[in-house]
Amino acid sequence: MFSYNLDHLRELEAESIFVLREVAAQFEHPVLLFSGGKDSIVASYLARKAFYPAPIPFTFLHVDTGHNFPETIRFRDEWVKELGAELIVRYVQDSIDKGRVSEESGIHASRNALQTTTLVDAIEELKVDAAIGGARRDEEKSRAKERFFSHRDEFGQWEPRNQRPELWSLFNGHHRKGEHFRIFPLSNWTEIDIWQYIKKENIRVPxxxxxxxxxxxxxxxxxxxxxxxxxxxxxxxxxxxxxxxxxxxxxxxxxxxxxxxxxxxxxxxxxxxxxxxxxxxxxxxxxxxxxxxxxxxxxxx
Amino acid sequence: MMHSSDIDILRFTTCGSVDDGKSTLIGRMLFDTKSIMEDQLQAVKSASARRGMSGLDLSLITDGLKAEREQGITIDVAYRYFSTNNRKFIISDAPGHIQYTRNMVTGASSSNLALILVDARKGVVEQTCRHAFIASLLRIPHLVLCINKMDLVDYNQDIYQSIVDDFRNFSSRLEVQDVQYIPISALNGDNVVHRSENMPWYQGTTLMYHLEHVHISSDLNQIDCRFPVQYVIRPRSEKFPDYRGYAGRISGGVFRAGDPVMVLPSGFTSRIKSIGLAEKELEEAFAPMSVTMTLEDDIDISRGDMIVRENNVPQSGQDIELMICWFNKRALQSDSRYLLQHTTHEVRCQVKEVRYKMDITTLRRIQQDPALGMNDIGRIRIRTTQPLYYDSYRRNRYTGSVIFIDEQTQETVGAGMII
Incomplete structure (x- = not known):
């Protein structure tokens, strides 16, 4: 018998790249949700590896709340340029100006929840059928039940009872018009895996x-x-x-x-x-x- | 928690009936390996107190969604992560009751190991047999039977031994290769991470020691070379005007630069010019690596094709026999048509015959009822619109598995294992 064995970072890398390639093969208008945070940096880095020497076949989409760290935005623009990707930005401020959402007030005011409307509007506007994100299952208990291919109805909603079983490495991306998928290639990574990989591959972060x-x-x-x-x-x-x-x-x-x-x-x-x-x-x-x-x-x- | 980067991954699935202590066991493993963070622990402490408990209820660590807490049920497979100095662990935690076949099959499909819980007071019950059958059907290479709640039977060796004998007796009718039997108390931590002082008669390892050391590097097929083409990379750029790379994940075997290969279904032959990922070229690549391959000759290859060795080709055909697990309310019947996903290839198929339905408690074959309902397991024969290139599931989990998709709803309605 052979004793070929992958270490955990290479196995995670192989799995994520498989998922990213599946998205390119199965969907017409995939986007990669890019925030400039470490997880979306790793997701986009893996996308570059997956399709090299061709450019990444996903447009990058950032939902900008207007409340970002300036360092993150600067990094975002440099990184996207380095990868040669196309970046589309949609602003929560525009959703507020159009009256789609209203700003919270008080000392705990945050635009975090308002992003959802801007995102779902952008998905409809750009006819996105797959939106790739850097979320990981270890982050939070409701993420622990996420699929790699997470089905969303025509209102962009997640219904945990209505998710498709995912077996072996067979991902079913079929969907009806108006529905879309959120794709989480980093599902099985933990926070420490991300940092170990960033170090191993010498990836730049903000x-x-x-x-x-x-x-x-x-x-x-x-x-x-x-x-x-x-x-x-x-x-x-x-x-x-x-x-x-x-x-x-x-x-x-x-x-x-x-x-x-x-x-x-x-x-x-x-x-x-x-x-x-x-x-x-x-x-x-x-x-x-x-x-x-x-x-x-x-x-x- | 640790930070070595030279560790491998063990994926395991946990199965048990309601009240077997599965949540407590997972909580115990996470707690004793110090994988629970202070803020999570605080949340569990206050939840335990709200329920009027004086101590820490470890089962609450794996508490899930709001709807589940409200109804006191578990809806879906949840994934948990922890690591030790030797391994990273991915647990697929399948609920024991609702939709258990679908959930357990899903969790089992990617697992190296199944952990089956038995309540020492109840012994081997119907559910235990079902779980063991599914583990064997999905060909999980390693099985651990945890005889839990030993504290409630005074850590009695005879009780442990009779459960072991019962399970051996049942599992002799299944194809399971490696079974370990471990007496534990998840509640008190006996033999989970720390060795029990209450069972000096038990000479085996603790559960955690076994999980850390079970040999998994031969779980994948490293003999039959199989490379399903997932995506064709054609940059058509100034720098790479004629580049054609075949992207995919190796499903079996070891490929090396210079190897002679054959492409299916065309049957054309060539040699591997390069194999690697991004700028990094590799001398050899093996399952389950994702790589990009280039060939010496310009051959028309597209997604769904398979690159293999000329002297070791998979089976091919349009009439396929398989074991199937059905997930949908609409029963599977003879003559029904579905989309079939196999490796990176998609075809249509028609069910020609439902040979039998399996009673997974008695392992009897039921032949007179031809429809397979939700959560049923059976054997069927299908005909596909185009030939499939496949191996038996027994030989290769990745080239021997398929999913069925309903063309109207687009849902995944069944999972099949080719015989």
Whole structure:
């Protein structure tokens, strides 16, 4: 017998590339949802590998809340250019201006939930039949039941009872007009797998993942970046801390961790020994126990 | 949790009836390997307290969706992740009651190992036999029978031994190659991650030790070379005007640059010019790697074709015999037509004959009732519109499996294993 064996990163890579190629083969208007965060960076990096030397056959789509970290947007534009991909941006601000959604108010105001409308509108406008995202099953309990090919009805909604069984590596992308799929090639990756892969492949990521000094404020025990988009409560004040971000979302709802991790090795060590989950400091997930599940059903990423 | 990058992946599925302690066992494995984070633990602590429990209810760690909590049921297969110094583990946690055949078959299809739970007080029950049958039908290479709740039978060796004997007796009628029997208490942690002090009579390994060390590198077929073409890469760019790359995932065997190959269905032969991924060229590639291959000769090849070795070709034909698991409310009947997905190839097919339905508790074949309803398992014969190039499922899980798609609803309605 042979003793050929793949290590975990190569096996995960092989699985994700298979899924990405299946999307290119089975769908007419696939897009890759690109936010500039580490997971969508890895997804797009794998897409480049999957189709090399041809260009990536997916348009990149970013739903911009207008509340992003400027560092992320800068990185997004550079990365897309490096890959030679086409980027389409749709703005939550436009959805607000058109009266499709209304802005939340108060100190906890966030545009996170509003993205869903902008995204579902963009999917309809661009006739998208497959939207690839970087979500992972280990992130949150409602994600633990996601498929690689996740079926969405004509309103973009996720119905957990109505998902297709996925067996072996046979993915059924057939759908009726108006329906679409969300595709999650990184389903089986965990946070540490992502960082190990970034290190192994020497992939560039936005600098805010590394330790830096920043103006922040503390709310309910979590540290948030101070910016023009936030409103401080009466007992809250701005201070300067050495922090990094484990996950990147809107500036208004992404918590930071105090950290001196300045390189990938430090980050891997920190993630490996951390006693808290990655999304533990995302306000958007903490609104209620089923916050992410509710947003997913409505058509969120 | 660890951070070595030189580990492999073990995928396993857990099966048990309601109240066998499956959620507690998974919770115990995650807890004792320190895979539960502080914020998750806090959530479980407060949920345990809300239910009036003084300690930590480990079964709540795997608590799922809102609808499930409201109705006290599990809807669907959930995937869990943890790792140790030796391995990364992917658990497919299939609910035991609702839709259990569909869910377990789904979880089993990609698993190296099945973990079947038995309640020591109840012994081998109908559900145990069903789970073992499905594990054997899906050809999961390794099976572990966990005799749980040993604490409730005073850690009695005779009870353990009689359950082992019962299961051996039943499984002798199945094709299972490797079975381990481990007496545990998920509740107290005996023999899960830590060795039990309550069962000195048990000389075997703990469950976790077994999961970390079971030999899985020969689970895939590394003998018969099979490369289903998934996508043809044609950049037509200035730099690569005539490049034609064949992208796919190796389903079996080892391919090397320079190897003579044959393309099916055309039968044309050529040699592998290069094999690799992106800029990286490889000397050899094997299952389950995703690669891009180029050939010495310009041959017309498209998605659904298969690249093989000339001296080792798969079977081919339009009349196919298979075992099938049916997932749909609309029963499968003779004459029904479906879309069939096999590797990267799609064809239409017609069901010619339902040979029998399996009573998976008694392992008896029922021949007089020709329709297969939801969650039924049976044997059928189909005819396809074009020839398939396949291996028996026994020989290769990837070139021997198919799914059935209803053309009206576009849903996946069945899964088949070629005999």
């Amino acid at each position: 600098e805010i993942y590394f330790s830096h000094e920043r103006d922040v404020f503390v709310r309910e025990g979590n540290i948030y970046a101070f910016s023009d988009f936030v409103q401080l409560g009466k007992d809250e004040h701005v201070s300067r801390k050495v922090i990094r971000f484990r996950t990147i979302g809107d500036m208004t709802c992404t918590g930071a961790v105090e950290s001196v991790a300045t390189n990938l090795e430090d980050i891997i060590r920190e993630v490996a020994t951390s006693r808290y989950t990655e999304r533990g400091s995302r306000i958007d997930d903490q609104r209620s126990e089923t916050s992410l599940e509710d947003r997913k059903r409505a058509g969120y990423f």
